[in-house]
Amino acid sequence: MTTTERVAKVVLVDIEGTTTSISFVHDVLFPYAKENVNKFLRDSWKSDDTKQIVQDLQQVPQFADYKDTLSAPPAELDAELITGFVRYLIDKDLKVTPMKTLQGLIWAQGYASGKLKGHVYEDVPAAFQAWRDAGLRIGVYSSGSVAAQKLIFGHSIAGDLMTHLSAYFDTHVGHKQEQQSYENIAKSLEVAPEQILFLTDIPGEAAAARSAGLKAILLQRPGNAPLTDSQKSTYEVIPDFKPLYNLQLP
Ligand SMILES: [Mg+2]
Missing domain, CATH: 1.10.720.60 (Transcription Termination Factor Rho, Rna-binding Domain; Chain A, Domain 1)
Structure with missing residues (x-):
């Protein structure tokens, strides 16, 4: 973990394989x-x-x-x-x-009806709280629709987490492995790309985010596809959000 990666104004999270198990989906x-x-x-x-x-x-x-x-x-x-x-x-x-x-x-x-509850890993609510306490904003970028994103976080197993979230993006902003999508997101959030930290499980998404100037860290959650040695040397890889509890504003 480098100190530059601990500095951000916005944390942008993927859902599947990042905040939420792939098996839930x-x-x-x-x-x-x-x-x-x-x-x-x-x-x-x-x-x-x-x-x-x-x-x-x-x-x-x-x-x-x-x-x-x-x-x-x-x-x-x-x-x-x-x-x-x-x-x-x-x-x-x-x-x-x-x-x-x-x-x-x-x-x-x-x-x-309560028959469905959105899965989130146990470190997710704590991270959301810590980031907001530090004055950061939190956004979501997932290929699932914004409506589906709000359902997962609004009815999660840890309660309503939407109170922590201030922006939602789906593929209307562009595809997740395209640089332009991340430029669009930065513009929409009105922050410089380097002030956004993107968290995802997919190296191709991290690469697209990085090419737009964002910071990117990969999640290796249980059940995620294994990463290659070259991917592991290209990106910071973390097993959960715990190493990011102490993110700071620039
Ligand atoms: Mg994912």
């Missing part, structure tokens, strides 16, 4: 959406939100591919057909925008 959230999509569509089939999502889902190119996989495609568009398509997208890990919107609505119901 893959073993809890995605299966929850898959299990509840049919009931959600049936219950809300006539609502304007769902009508719009269903219309948008039919526009994505993979919809035709999906229909080709069916031995007897239904003559009429119904909740069963869309359910099948959404499950197909989830299985193939195809993150199309209307599907992300639909998943967000399904998760919102799950969180509201």
